Amino acid sequence: MTSTDATLLSVRGVVKRFPGVTALGGVDFDVRAGEVHCLLGQNGAGKSTLIKVLSGAHRPDEGEIRWRGEVVSFGNPTAAMRSGVAAIYQELDLVSGLSVADNVFLGHELSTAGFTRRSDARRRTRELLKRLGHPEISPDRDVGRLSVAHQQVVSMARALSLDGQLLIMDEPSAVLDPDEVRVLFGIIRELTAQGVAVIYISHRLAEIREIGDRVTVLKDGRTVATGLPAREVKTPDLIALMTGRVLDNVFPQRKPVDPAAPEVLRVRGLTDGDFDPVDLTVHAGEVVGLAGLVGSGRSEILETVYGARKAAGGTVEVDGRKLRRGSVGAAVRAGMGLCPEERKSQGLLLDEAVYRNITVSSMSSFARFGFLDDRAERARATTLTESLDVRPAGVDRVVRGLSGGNQQKVVLARWLLRECRVLLLDEPTRGVDVGARSEIYELVRALADSGVAVVVVSSDVEEVLGLADRVLVVREGRVVHDGPADEIDESRVLDLVMEGHAA
Amino acid sequence: MSEDTAAVPAQQTLKAPPAKESGIKALLGSAAGRNTGLVVALVLLCLGGVVTAGDRFADVDNVLTILRLAAVIGVVSVGMTFVITGGGIDLSVGAIVALSSVWATTLATQGIANDTHWIVIVFTALLVGGACGLVNGALIAYGRVVAFIATLASLAAARGLAEIISNRKTQIVNVPGFTAFFDASVLGVPVLVVIFAVVAAGGWVLLNRTTFGRRTFAVGGNPEAARLAGIDVRRHTVMLYTLLGLCCGLAAVMLIARTTTGSATHGGLYELDAIAAVVIGGTLLSGGRGTIAGTVFGVLIFTTLSNVFTLNNLSISAQAVAKGAIIVVAVLLQQRLARRSGA
Numbered sequence: 001m002t003s004t005d006a007t008l009l010s011v012r013g014v015v016k017r018f019p020g021v022t023a024l025g026g027v028d029f030d031v032r033a034g035e036v037h038c039l040l041g042q043n044g045a046g047k048s049t050l051i052k053v054l055s056g057a058h059r060p061d062e063g064e065i066r067w068r069g070e071v072v073s074f075g076n077p078t079a080a081m082r083s084g085v086a087a088i089y090q091e092l093d094l095v096s097g098l099s100v101a102d103n104v105f106l107g108h109e110l111s112t113a114g115f116t117r118r119s120d121a122r123r124r125t126r127e128l129l130k131r132l133g134h135p136e137i138s139p140d141r142d143v144g145r146l147s148v149a150h151q152q153v154v155s156m157a158r159a160l161s162l163d164g165q166l167l168i169m170d171e172p173s174a175v176l177d178p179d180e181v182r183v184l185f186g187i188i189r190e191l192t193a194q195g196v197a198v199i200y201i202s203h204r205l206a207e208i209r210e211i212g213d214r215v216t217v218l219k220d221g222r223t224v225a226t227g228l229p230a231r232e233v234k235t236p237d238l239i240a241l242m243t244g245r246v247l248d249n250v251f252p253q254r255k256p257v258d259p260a261a262p263e264v265l266r267v268r269g270l271t272d273g274d275f276d277p278v279d280l281t282v283h284a285g286e287v288v289g290l291a292g293l294v295g296s297g298r299s300e301i302l303e304t305v306y307g308a309r310k311a312a313g314g315t316v317e318v319d320g321r322k323l324r325r326g327s328v329g330a331a332v333r334a335g336m337g338l339c340p341e342e343r344k345s346q347g348l349l350l351d352e353a354v355y356r357n358i359t360v361s362s363m364s365s366f367a368r369f370g371f372l373d374d375r376a377e378r379a380r381a382t383t384l385t386e387s388l389d390v391r392p393a394g395v396d397r398v399v400r401g402l403s404g405g406n407q408q409k410v411v412l413a414r415w416l417l418r419e420c421r422v423l424l425l426d427e428p429t430r431g432v433d434v435g436a437r438s439e440i441y442e443l444v445r446a447l448a449d450s451g452v453a454v455v456v457v458s459s460d461v462e463e464v465l466g467l468a469d470r471v472l473v474v475r476e477g478r479v480v481h482d483g484p485a486d487e488i489d490e491s492r493v494l495d496l497v498m499e500g501h502a503a
Numbered sequence: 504m505s506e507d508t509a510a511v512p513a514q515q516t517l518k519a520p521p522a523k524e525s526g527i528k529a530l531l532g533s534a535a536g537r538n539t540g541l542v543v544a545l546v547l548l549c550l551g552g553v554v555t556a557g558d559r560f561a562d563v564d565n566v567l568t569i570l571r572l573a574a575v576i577g578v579v580s581v582g583m584t585f586v587i588t589g590g591g592i593d594l595s596v597g598a599i600v601a602l603s604s605v606w607a608t609t610l611a612t613q614g615i616a617n618d619t620h621w622i623v624i625v626f627t628a629l630l631v632g633g634a635c636g637l638v639n640g641a642l643i644a645y646g647r648v649v650a651f652i653a654t655l656a657s658l659a660a661a662r663g664l665a666e667i668i669s670n671r672k673t674q675i676v677n678v679p680g681f682t683a684f685f686d687a688s689v690l691g692v693p694v695l696v697v698i699f700a701v702v703a704a705g706g707w708v709l710l711n712r713t714t715f716g717r718r719t720f721a722v723g724g725n726p727e728a729a730r731l732a733g734i735d736v737r738r739h740t741v742m743l744y745t746l747l748g749l750c751c752g753l754a755a756v757m758l759i760a761r762t763t764t765g766s767a768t769h770g771g772l773y774e775l776d777a778i779a780a781v782v783i784g785g786t787l788l789s790g791g792r793g794t795i796a797g798t799v800f801g802v803l804i805f806t807t808l809s810n811v812f813t814l815n816n817l818s819i820s821a822q823a824v825a826k827g828a829i830i831v832v833a834v835l836l837q838q839r840l841a842r843r844s845g846a
């Protein structure tokens with residue numbers, strides 16, 4: 001940890017406490033100009049908190065931050081921005097209701113004598129979006145009406161608009177497609193060549209190897225290793241540093257699906273008008289993976305199967321019984337469960353306790369004559385959160401205070417608790433760390449082995465191939481491939497996913 | 504592994520210091536603490552009453568008067584707590600009380616009641632109130648009319664209907680059994696107050712101990728998540744408004760008993776009083792968080808305030824100013840708490 005002339009940022013002994021939790025218990029690391037510095041750590045390790053401290057969104061309780069050699073204390077994100085530190089947060093921080101251009105320049109508006117120069121802002125926004133590979137997003141659109149992936153692009157444009165010396169990205173790839181990640185990496189390389197430093201957070205080790213220069217590992221709010229060479233350091237070593245244990249196999253063993261197993265989910269000609277009619281059959285004990293780009297229609301298909309989206313045609317049957325169209329209630333009664341794509345807006349009751357979030361879909365099994373057995377709820381939730389390793393432990397904690405990955409585990413636990421016949425999982429491991437991911441895979445596999453039909457949507461092709469028995473590839477609202485997972489490989493799936501897209 | 508086990512006690516010891524640092528803030532933050540704030544406010548008010556009005560305030564009859572007044576608006580406020588916790592609002596409660604009181608005291612209804620049993624009046628009021636709530640709920644949940652607008656419309660319509668039915672006249676109740684029952688006391692406590700206590704206790708259990716209550720929090724906190732979790736959000740919304748409608752019907756019965764009349768002017772500004780009581784009690788106007796105990800305190804605070812002002816011959820206008828000030832302070836406090844827990 002010698003600080004050279006090129007050291008832009010140096011962090012020493014930073015501590016941040018929240019009521020009841022010490023999120024950061026002493027973090028040290030240096031960032032040099034022109035490098036991509038990766039932060040690794042389990043869910044709840046403190047990565048996002050560290051980012052917020054660096055970008056002025058949180059004040060550290062102790063410790064010292066030196067920015068270009070001087071001790072600084074950014075009172076708020078705007079102050080940090082002015083000094084050249086820009087951050088893209090894990091939880092998007094855009095103002096819906098304002099236009100894309102307004103959001104990009106929020107807090108550092110282009111103005112002359114107090115009047116905003118709107119056409120300049122629009123023009124520069126258009127340039128930034130084009131550079132990010134999304135010329136189709138109009139600077140005048142209301143941000144609230146954009147998809148999550150596009151919102152992510154807007155917050156990247158916002159960070160780039162600052163021309164900062166340090167760009168911090170908290171899990172930017174979680175909602176991006178493979179080719180969008182490629183564009184992002186291109187931009188990162190461009191920036192670092194100009195001497196800009198980047199702090200990059202991701203749970204995907206492959207990305208870190210591709211783009212990272214050095215790695216700092218956090219565990220329980222402390223630095224356990226820093227300055228590791230990103231390309232050379234061995235994966236098992238990283239996982240051991242992060243988790244304190246050794247993990248051999250991320251994906252569980254597959255059992256061959258019994259060809260005589262009954263059909264549990266049978267979807268015929270289902271369409272919402274936007275995607276082409278889909279046929280989908282899932283047998284008991286089978287895991288079917290849906291691969292495809294964000295926006296290709298995967299989530300829409302799941303939501304329509306679940307009845308959360310009105311179907312324009314087609315049928316959904318569970319165990320041979322036809323479901324009423326567009327009725328979530330009917331789907332749930334028939335034993336279907338959906339773990340939605342966006343945990344915050346669609347999944348969580350943010351101000352409620354963890355256990356209440358978990359039991360909300362199975363309340364009646366804890367109730368007698370409508371009266372809830374609180375203790376039984378807590379007990380069941382505790383078992384589940386322990387097996388998923390939700391941190392910090394404690395089912396009475398309010399969900400809002402959990403880290404992103406741990407929130408995801410809570411949503412998942414909800415559907416693991418409810419004994420479903422059909423489980424629809426939309427991006428079940430978004431933002432979940434490697435260790436917990438393998439726990440989740442094992443749980444999903446165990447459920448399937450007990451006769452549940454599972455459908456998994458994921459942007460992570462490796463995950464689809466590793467977890468599913470059968471893979472469907474969706475492109476532009478059409479299923480373009482349907483076959484066993486062991487007869488197709490990652491590059492073939494990527495080809496199918498991207499076809500006509502790469503150009 | 505050993506590190507994990509070591510981390511637990513370390514965390515617990517860390518819990519203490521911040522609590523000590525800002526003991527009062529932490530206390531205010533907890534649910535019990537917020538009620539402590541309300542209790543303190545109520546005690547201060549009572550002290551003010553004793554100091555300014557002396558024995559006229561600290562008199563058993565006066566206390567019973569306060570409670571009897573609190574009982575009617577209290578029943579409405581308990582219902583309102585459910586609707587607001589569930590993410591809604593109802594401006595038509597006063598009008599529903601008026602309509603129920605009028606419908607339950609028409610000559611026709613009184614005639615049937617005298618021929619059969621006085622309970623007919625009670626059922627009529629409950630039926631009318633419940634039906635109004637059902638209409639509100641259906642408009643909002645299935646008709647997708649914004650709650651504010653839908654209930655504003657009901658306010659106008661229900662009051663108008665009450666005026667038409669009563670022909671703008673005050674209808675005197677002449678059903679001896681009815682008046683006798685509600686005028687009675689149980690161990691010195693007026694029946695009206697007993698009813699309020701039962702409704703409040705029942706409301707607390709319903710909100711905190713049942714699936715219905717849990718769903719209410721979920722629907723108010725994040726309707727989309729609740730829907731995807733398999734809760735029938737629309738049906739639940741209808742039930743919430745119907746529940747409040749029933750509370751209004753009951754409040755109408757109590758008001759008829761207290762005043763021995765039914766009238767289209769009953770329940771004036773109840774919507775404001777109820778919403779104010781709910782909000783100063785600590786229920787979030789944006790939904791998702793609610794407390795029955797807080798509402799009860801809110802009602803008692805407002806009723807005591809009126810009483811103290813009246814005893815001191817202060818005008819209704821002065822009361823209104825004081826009420827407004829209390830609401831503002833409560834909301835500011837609430838926002839601060841929300842920000843603290845939401846940061």
Ligand SMILES: Nc1ncnc2c1ncn2[C@@H]1O[C@H](COP(=O)(O)OP(=O)(O)OP(=O)(O)O)[C@@H](O)[C@H]1O
Pocket residue numbers: 018019021022023041042043044045046047048049050090391392400401402403404405406431433845846
């Ligand atoms: N506002 C808050 N209030 C209370 N606790 C918080 C708050 N924000 C974070 N924490 C706690 O701080 C710890 C670190 O959280 P943080 O979000 O930094 O984790 P992370 O490393 O980013 O995890 P993930 O990979 O899941 O995003 C967690 O224990 C979390 O519960």
Ligand SMILES: [Mg+2]
Pocket residue numbers: 047048049090170403404405
């Ligand atoms: Mg994070």
